[in-house]
Amino acid sequence: MSAKNDKRVGRYDLITPMLPCKDEIMEKFEKFLMSGNYILGEEVRLLEEELAAACDVVDAVGVASGSSALFVALAMAGVRPGHEVITTPYTFDATMEAIILLDAVPVFVDIRPEDLNIDPGLIEAAITPKTRAIMPVPIFGAPCDMDPINEIAAKHGLEVVVDMAQGYGTLYKGQAMGSFGRMSTLSFYPTKNLPGIGDGGMVLCRDQRDADRIRKIRAHKAVRANDRLYTGWNSRLDEIQAMVIRIRHGRFNEEQGDRDQVAAIYDSYIPEAHRLQYPIGKEGMKVTHHQYWVRCTQRDKLRDLLDDNGIDTAIFYDPPLHRHELAEYVRTGSDMTEAERAGREVLILPVHAALPFEDAHRVGKIVQDFLAVEEKTASN
Ligand SMILES: Cc1ncc(COP(=O)(O)O)c(C=O)c1O
Numbered sequence: 001m002s003a004k005n006d007k008r009v010g011r012y013d014l015i016t017p018m019l020p021c022k023d024e025i026m027e028k029f030e031k032f033l034m035s036g037n038y039i040l041g042e043e044v045r046l047l048e049e050e051l052a053a054a055c056d057v058v059d060a061v062g063v064a065s066g067s068s069a070l071f072v073a074l075a076m077a078g079v080r081p082g083h084e085v086i087t088t089p090y091t092f093d094a095t096m097e098a099i100i101l102l103d104a105v106p107v108f109v110d111i112r113p114e115d116l117n118i119d120p121g122l123i124e125a126a127i128t129p130k131t132r133a134i135m136p137v138p139i140f141g142a143p144c145d146m147d148p149i150n151e152i153a154a155k156h157g158l159e160v161v162v163d164m165a166q167g168y169g170t171l172y173k174g175q176a177m178g179s180f181g182r183m184s185t186l187s188f189y190p191t192k193n194l195p196g197i198g199d200g201g202m203v204l205c206r207d208q209r210d211a212d213r214i215r216k217i218r219a220h221k222a223v224r225a226n227d228r229l230y231t232g233w234n235s236r237l238d239e240i241q242a243m244v245i246r247i248r249h250g251r252f253n254e255e256q257g258d259r260d261q262v263a264a265i266y267d268s269y270i271p272e273a274h275r276l277q278y279p280i281g282k283e284g285m286k287v288t289h290h291q292y293w294v295r296c297t298q299r300d301k302l303r304d305l306l307d308d309n310g311i312d313t314a315i316f317y318d319p320p321l322h323r324h325e326l327a328e329y330v331r332t333g334s335d336m337t338e339a340e341r342a343g344r345e346v347l348i349l350p351v352h353a354a355l356p357f358e359d360a361h362r363v364g365k366i367v368q369d370f371l372a373v374e375e376k377t378a379s380n
Pocket of ligand 1: 065066067068091092094095137163165166186187188189199200201
């Protein structure tokens with residue numbers, strides 16, 4: 001029977017995970033309102049300190065959004081008009097927009113089928129004299145393979161900027177993903193694993209000079225760096241967002257534990273060939289499951305079946321960015337077989353800290369049964 005009219009299983013629940021800290025937020029809000037200290041106050045400063053410590057970097061600078069963080073980080077990494085930045089086509093638009101806004105060129109190389117992250121084995125062939133940086137994106141919270149990426153960057157004198165919008169809490173070989181690039185960028189968009197209640201972002205810096213410069217630029221101060229003068233503008237992290245994010249950060253591990261359990265339930269139903277393989281179970285690797293994905297050739301049929309059962313899903317990223325409407329600004333540095341296939345086959349299942357485990361079992365079972373029939377049909 002169709003469950004279309006019953007309560008649906010939503011992809012997100014932005015309210016329930018916040019409820020345990022609602023009173024604390026309201027209390028702090030009252031104080032904040034009466035303080036008159038509305039811009040770049042104590043909350044932003046403390047959040048910067050806390051996240052720099054959590055991600056093992058020298059400093060962190062709160063900015064207006066994850067997109068803004070990418071733009072300023074790439075600029076400070078010396079990306080200039082005509083430069084090329086090597087990145088993945090299987091990511092959200094913002095990754096490439098920041099490069100294009102700097103009049104630089106996103107150069108896409110294909111992804112690995114097992115984790116949907118940039119394939120380090122394809123990067124070197126895409127390097128040209130114009131290449132300035134490599135920008136890995138731990139997509140859906142799965143760590144990128146940073147050792148080979150950093151080796152290639154060092155060998156060719158390139159900067160590494162990690163787009164960590166989906167990767168807060170993700171670990172690579174026991175180390176925070178945010179500690180690998182010269183800079184990494186966070187987004188606090190409300191659907192992210194570490195959420196605000198509006199827009200917000202942060203640049204995690206391994207070089208104090210980058211942090212000092214970004215702190216100036218975000219508040220209208222000009223900066224001289226990379227042999228040029230950069231104008232300042234307004235890219236401040238809002239004090240209210242910082243206050244809420246700090247409170248949510250205090251509950252991050254607990255919420256992550258719930259997301260992990262949902263993912264473990266799905267894993268128990270979905271065969272490895274149809275979901276994230278690497279690096280689950282490998283030492284020091286932590287996937288934060290910003291999204292949980294399943295893949296199959298009959299993806300749209302599976303989506304319809306889940307919809308009929310009252311389960312919301314999403315399709316990311318179809319088409320991948322090399323076929324985006326901004327494609328005239330980009331270049332491909334390899335063929336795009338796996339990114340294309342992921343665009344056609346990947347389906348995003350509900351995963352969040354408030355998803356009832358019985359719902360996760362129901363979703364997992366429906367997917368399992370569908371895949372079993374699909375495999376049987378394919379082998380006949
Ligand atoms: C991979 C990636 N990069 C960048 C961003 C941009 O973040 P924001 O929405 O905070 O600008 C997002 C947001 O969804 C994202 O998923």
